[in-house]
Amino acid sequence: MFEKSSWIQLPRNVLLGHDVLDELADAVDELYLSGRPFLVTSPTPDRIAGGAVRDQFEDPASLTIEKASFETVERVVDAAEAADAGYLIALGGGKVIDTAKMASDRLECGFVSVPTAASHDGIVSGRSSIPEGDTRHSVAADPPLAVVADTTLLAEAPWELTTAGCADIISNYTAVKDWQLAHRLKNVEYSEYAGALSQMTAEMLVDNAESIKPGLEESSWVVAKALVSSGVAMSIAGSSRPASGAEHLFSHQLDRLVPGRALHGHQVGVGSIVTEYLHSGEDGEWRDIRDALDEVGAPTTADQLGIDDETILEALTTAHTIRDRYTILGDGVSEDAAREAARFTGVI
Ligand SMILES: NC(=O)C1=CN([C@@H]2O[C@H](COP(=O)(O)OP(=O)(O)OC[C@H]3O[C@@H](n4cnc5c(N)ncnc54)[C@H](OP(=O)(O)O)[C@@H]3O)[C@@H](O)[C@H]2O)C=CC1
Ligand SMILES: O=C(CO)COP(=O)(O)O
Ligand SMILES: [Zn+2]
Numbered sequence: 001m002f003e004k005s006s007w008i009q010l011p012r013n014v015l016l017g018h019d020v021l022d023e024l025a026d027a028v029d030e031l032y033l034s035g036r037p038f039l040v041t042s043p044t045p046d047r048i049a050g051g052a053v054r055d056q057f058e059d060p061a062s063l064t065i066e067k068a069s070f071e072t073v074e075r076v077v078d079a080a081e082a083a084d085a086g087y088l089i090a091l092g093g094g095k096v097i098d099t100a101k102m103a104s105d106r107l108e109c110g111f112v113s114v115p116t117a118a119s120h121d122g123i124v125s126g127r128s129s130i131p132e133g134d135t136r137h138s139v140a141a142d143p144p145l146a147v148v149a150d151t152t153l154l155a156e157a158p159w160e161l162t163t164a165g166c167a168d169i170i171s172n173y174t175a176v177k178d179w180q181l182a183h184r185l186k187n188v189e190y191s192e193y194a195g196a197l198s199q200m201t202a203e204m205l206v207d208n209a210e211s212i213k214p215g216l217e218e219s220s221w222v223v224a225k226a227l228v229s230s231g232v233a234m235s236i237a238g239s240s241r242p243a244s245g246a247e248h249l250f251s252h253q254l255d256r257l258v259p260g261r262a263l264h265g266h267q268v269g270v271g272s273i274v275t276e277y278l279h280s281g282e283d284g285e286w287r288d289i290r291d292a293l294d295e296v297g298a299p300t301t302a303d304q305l306g307i308d309d310e311t312i313l314e315a316l317t318t319a320h321t322i323r324d325r326y327t328i329l330g331d332g333v334s335e336d337a338a339r340e341a342a343r344f345t346g347v348i
Contacts, residue, residue: 035086124231164265178245247271
């Protein structure tokens with residue numbers, strides 16, 4: 001008997017393009033949301049675009065956060081309840097969007113995602129990635145009801161945030177390989193559709209790499225479209241598997257070992273070079289990943305990340321412990337093997 005079923009949650013409106021921030025209030029109206037808007041933001045996004053958001057609403061409440069944690073989520077929940085908020089607006093990078101996403105889930109209210117940087121593919125996804133002690137939780141949460149990604153705003157952000165978004169997408173290649181491996185070895189459920197969409201998103205970004213250049217608003221357009229598409233792949237899969245494999249475990253470990261040193265996307269990109277080498281060996285496709293990262297201006301070495309070689313090796317050899325997610329790292333890579341992979345690929 002056929003008993004399969006799935007529930008795919010996606011945003012209802014995705015506004016992407018030049019000056020669409022001015023249409024935020026219209027996008028909210030169109031969702032028939034009611035009650036007081038509650039803006040969740042962080043210091044820089046607030047300085048850059050907080051005024052433009054507040055000006056579109058009557059009597060908005062807001063909270064500025066510094067980091068993503070379960071405690072911050074609770075602070076947002078308490079503040080939004082105290083303000084009698086009807087819905088949340090997340091204005092910022094990944095930490096703001098993840099925090100608001102989880103808080104809106106706890107509050108059982110809608111939220112609208114307004115990314116200020118094309119730096120990560122959580123802008124649309126139904127996942128929230130929150131660190132806690134020695135581990136990191138990828139928590140299921142409702143995706144945003146709407147996404148308003150203003151390419152004017154995204155293009156004005158520091159260039160490295162955009163290259164981080166590119167690298168987060170390029171890492172989909174190895175994430176999908178890890179997912180397929182886990183399917184073969186551990187019978188982890190695999191979605192052909194989500195896997196293909198994630199891989200195709202990375203291919204399209206790499207094919208358009210020549211149009212990804214600083215100072216071009218078109219770059220933000222190309223990258224933001226890819227981030228949306230990758231987020232949709234995660235929503236279809238019902239997990240971050242299509243966009244997060246061993247290279248993400250490596251990055252999450254770096255976040256613990258050297259917090260704030262490098263951007264999420266840059267760390268996963270460098271991780272991808274090494275994990276592709278582990279997948280396909282010396283003559284494998286790790287050079288393609290390195291060259292794609294290089295072409296968009298993302299780091300390809302430990303040095304460029306500003307992280308010393310021993311920390312890179314520690315992250316590689318311990319990454320498998322951070323979460324119960326089977327990848328090419330298996331039950332752990334030995335220090336010798338990690339050193340060989342990182343040296344051969346020029347990462348260290
Ligand atoms: N849920 C999901 O599916 C996914 C979640 N993620 C998560 O997202 C996070 C990474 O996102 P990321 O955006 O890199 O990290 P942050 O949100 O920490 O943002 C990075 C930095 O950029 C600054 N910033 C944001 N917008 C601008 C702007 N327009 N101009 C200047 N500076 C700006 C922020 O300022 P300030 O310090 O003031 O905030 C911050 O210092 C990670 O925690 C990762 O795990 C990543 C991918 C998918
Ligand atoms: O960063 C992500 C996808 O790009 C989300 O993945 P995690 O579930 O590993 O946090
Ligand atoms: Zn990521």
